[in-house]
Amino acid sequence: MLNKLLNQSGKWLEGEGPYGDIVISSRIRIARNLKSHLFCHRAAITELDDIRKKIFLAASNNEYLKNSLLIEVDNLDQIDRRLLVERHLISCEHAEAKKAGLVLDPKEMISIMVNEEDHLRFQVLESGLKLMDAWRIAEQIESKLDTELGFAFSTDFGYITSCPTNVGTGLRASALVHLPALMMSNQITSVLKAVSQIHLAVRGFYGEGTHAIGNFYQVSNQVTLGHPEEEIINNIEMVTKQIIEHEKKARELLLETDRAMLEDNIYRSLGILSNARIISSKEVMNLLSPLRLGVDLDIIKDVSRKTLNQILIRTQPAHLRKYAGKELVAREADIKRAETVREIMNL
Amino acid sequence: MLNKLLNQSGKWLEGEGPYGDIVISSRIRIARNLKSHLFCHRAAITELDDIRKKIFLAASNNEYLKNSLLIEVDNLDQIDRRLLVERHLISCEHAEAKKAGLVLDPKEMISIMVNEEDHLRFQVLESGLKLMDAWRIAEQIESKLDTELGFAFSTDFGYITSCPTNVGTGLRASALVHLPALMMSNQITSVLKAVSQIHLAVRGFYGEGTHAIGNFYQVSNQVTLGHPEEEIINNIEMVTKQIIEHEKKARELLLETDRAMLEDNIYRSLGILSNARIISSKEVMNLLSPLRLGVDLDIIKDVSRKTLNQILIRTQPAHLRKYAGKELVAREADIKRAETVREIMNL
Numbered sequence: 001m002l003n004k005l006l007n008q009s010g011k012w013l014e015g016e017g018p019y020g021d022i023v024i025s026s027r028i029r030i031a032r033n034l035k036s037h038l039f040c041h042r043a044a045i046t047e048l049d050d051i052r053k054k055i056f057l058a059a060s061n062n063e064y065l066k067n068s069l070l071i072e073v074d075n076l077d078q079i080d081r082r083l084l085v086e087r088h089l090i091s092c093e094h095a096e097a098k099k100a101g102l103v104l105d106p107k108e109m110i111s112i113m114v115n116e117e118d119h120l121r122f123q124v125l126e127s128g129l130k131l132m133d134a135w136r137i138a139e140q141i142e143s144k145l146d147t148e149l150g151f152a153f154s155t156d157f158g159y160i161t162s163c164p165t166n167v168g169t170g171l172r173a174s175a176l177v178h179l180p181a182l183m184m185s186n187q188i189t190s191v192l193k194a195v196s197q198i199h200l201a202v203r204g205f206y207g208e209g210t211h212a213i214g215n216f217y218q219v220s221n222q223v224t225l226g227h228p229e230e231e232i233i234n235n236i237e238m239v240t241k242q243i244i245e246h247e248k249k250a251r252e253l254l255l256e257t258d259r260a261m262l263e264d265n266i267y268r269s270l271g272i273l274s275n276a277r278i279i280s281s282k283e284v285m286n287l288l289s290p291l292r293l294g295v296d297l298d299i300i301k302d303v304s305r306k307t308l309n310q311i312l313i314r315t316q317p318a319h320l321r322k323y324a325g326k327e328l329v330a331r332e333a334d335i336k337r338a339e340t341v342r343e344i345m346n347l
Numbered sequence: 348m349l350n351k352l353l354n355q356s357g358k359w360l361e362g363e364g365p366y367g368d369i370v371i372s373s374r375i376r377i378a379r380n381l382k383s384h385l386f387c388h389r390a391a392i393t394e395l396d397d398i399r400k401k402i403f404l405a406a407s408n409n410e411y412l413k414n415s416l417l418i419e420v421d422n423l424d425q426i427d428r429r430l431l432v433e434r435h436l437i438s439c440e441h442a443e444a445k446k447a448g449l450v451l452d453p454k455e456m457i458s459i460m461v462n463e464e465d466h467l468r469f470q471v472l473e474s475g476l477k478l479m480d481a482w483r484i485a486e487q488i489e490s491k492l493d494t495e496l497g498f499a500f501s502t503d504f505g506y507i508t509s510c511p512t513n514v515g516t517g518l519r520a521s522a523l524v525h526l527p528a529l530m531m532s533n534q535i536t537s538v539l540k541a542v543s544q545i546h547l548a549v550r551g552f553y554g555e556g557t558h559a560i561g562n563f564y565q566v567s568n569q570v571t572l573g574h575p576e577e578e579i580i581n582n583i584e585m586v587t588k589q590i591i592e593h594e595k596k597a598r599e600l601l602l603e604t605d606r607a608m609l610e611d612n613i614y615r616s617l618g619i620l621s622n623a624r625i626i627s628s629k630e631v632m633n634l635l636s637p638l639r640l641g642v643d644l645d646i647i648k649d650v651s652r653k654t655l656n657q658i659l660i661r662t663q664p665a666h667l668r669k670y671a672g673k674e675l676v677a678r679e680a681d682i683k684r685a686e687t688v689r690e691i692m693n694l
Contacts, residue, residue, distance in 0.1 A: 260682050264624035275618030277611035335607050 002080045010108030015305025017128020021296035022244050024176040026126045028134040031118040031161045031170035035152040039162045040115050048099035048115050055114050058148045059103045064141045073100035082318030117162045131173050131233045168225030173233050175240045180215045180293045181250035191246055214285035266294035274347055278334045284315050310344050349427045357455030362652025364475020368643035369591045371523040373473045375481040378465040378508045378517035382499040386509045387462050395446035395462050402461050405495045406450040411488045420447035429665030464509045478520050478580045515572030520580050522587045527562045527640045528597035538593055561632035613641035621694055625681045631662050657691050
């Protein structure tokens with residue numbers, strides 16, 4: 001069932017959308033629970049099975065979700081579950097959860113994790129900075145499913161979730177940003193610090209904090225309670241735009257003051273990435289960062305953002321294993337990864 | 348006058364000749380002095396001028412040398428003198444010597460330094476392992492010039508030279524070898540040690556000993572006295588062939604046991620060399636080594652040895668400056684060098 005995923009990458013990775021040169025994607029996640037059932041960690045297997053059946057049925061009646069795949073995650077083999085994790089469609093915990101389910105639209109933009117920490121975790125992904133658009137879609141789907149399924153809600157607290165940090169809106173909104181110039185000009189630490197002071201979280205998307213692999217950062221809200229959804233989302237969009245401004249200025253300054261160094265960095269990354277015969281996942285991500293910057297700055301003209309995103313996704317371990325059709329020991333994976341990079345780049 | 352040198356590289360760098368995959372070149376050097384004149388370091392300027400005139404005249408009457416350039420090295424500007432040093436046609440000392448002269452055949456295979464340490468230093472260069480051939484040519488030229496000029500000779504010691512280490516044959520024979528596989532497999536130290544025990548010298552051609560830049564080594568005789576020339580040359584050829592055998596076995600072993608690592612190393616070097624926008628001379632040489640190995644092993648098919656040799660010669664500082672037609676400060680030279688590499692590779 002997952003084979004069709006292999007030959008595509010999510011529409012959110014096409015590299016389009018507003019501020020696409022800095023913002024990779026916008027993500028809305030909403031946590032909900034059925035009021036008629038126990039929370040996942042209290043429910044027996046049969047109840048979890050019931051919950052999944054109800055949600056799958058409701059999804060298949062929903063106009064946004066009617067073409068979606070309804071995946072019984074616990075019936076997938078290890079590789080397919082890792083594949084979904086690598087695509088950011090399910091979490092590591094969800095891959096191991098009892099009666100775990102996934103509702104997945106074929107473009108990978110809309111998905112619902114079933115029986116993770118909460119009964120439902122809606123996720124809507126968009127290319128570029130489009131948090132409000134993603135929220136509108138999430139809201140409509142959620143509203144229809146609420147009518148059918150009945151979500152747990154308290155007039156005092158808002159939506160009830162398994163973990164108190166999600167109570168209220170159940171909303172986590174985040175933007176995935178790429179900040180190579182702030183890193184190169186040593187400004188990243190001060191920018192991250194400023195953002196964390198206004199109660200937003202900025203985390204390395206891979207790796208942590210200032211040692212983020214590939215210079216990817218995720219800007220998201222820390223608080224879900226006491227603010228309307230639009231306010232939370234507007235706040236993140238505003239701060240993300242400020243970060244974008246800083247990154248843009250840092251890019252302009254690098255171009256003005258040390259274009260040769262910048263181009264050297266970009267082209268060497270291209271040279272290594274397109275020629276290596278053995279390469280680790282971490283090195284790929286670290287090389288993709290200057291290369292993406294080169295594409296953004298129109299220095300590299302014959303590589304597209306979509307190509308870079310495909311490399312990012314398809315060179316992960318489970319993807320490599322799935323393509324190879326067999327287990328790969330460490331060195332084999334590094335060889336297969338280098339082959340895959342060249343294949344995606346049409347070399 | 349030297350401009351025509353710029354657009355060629357010596358015929359000895361065409362990368363042909365026996366054992367051309369390991370031996371870059373063979374070099375014969377003979378030191379001679381005119382018996383009718385004082386040694387250079389004792390002679391007055393006017394005498395040095397006389398010496399140069401006599402030698403230039405004799406050279407223009409010699410059938411091997413009649414098309415040669417007759418260059419008054421002391422009248423060249425700083426850049427042109429550096430250019431000749433970088434081409435290994437004159438020594439650093441010679442570039443600064445009084446009334447220094449150079450007889451240079453247009454293919455850069457035969458040359459005579461005039462008024463270096465000795466009145467004449469013949470040099471014959473060949474591609475690959477061809478020491479005996481080079482010696483035959485040197486011998487014939489020397490013999491004709493001896494008849495005309497009269498070289499200082501003692502029946503007890505042989506040819507008399509300015510420095511006692513050259514007395515006797517006045518001969519230095521050397522082979523320039525490229526030993527990347529012995530380096531990669533950590534065998535280089537033991538091979539160098541074995542060779543030095545049989546009274547031959549092995550030196551890094553750039554850099555010294557086991558830290559030779561670019562894995563280039565020069566095998567040469569240490570003793571010039573008490574052995575006929577043919578014996579000295581046969582000895583070096585024999586030892587060089589043994590080194591070649593060791594290097595070949597090391598290459599085969601690498602191919603068998605870790606081809607992926609080897610290819611990774613080779614292709615990464617190609618990737619960096621053909622993409623860098625800023626690059627130092629040392630880095631170029633260190634990247635050329637695995638790339639040359641790749642060409643030798645037929646892993647890299649669209650780059651020739653001649654191309655690699657051109658890069659080696661033309662990316663040196665004085666060559667870059669000469670092409671640029673102006674002084675280059677450090678960063679500019681590194682940028683120009685990267686451009687030159689891509690130009691030579693037709694990128």
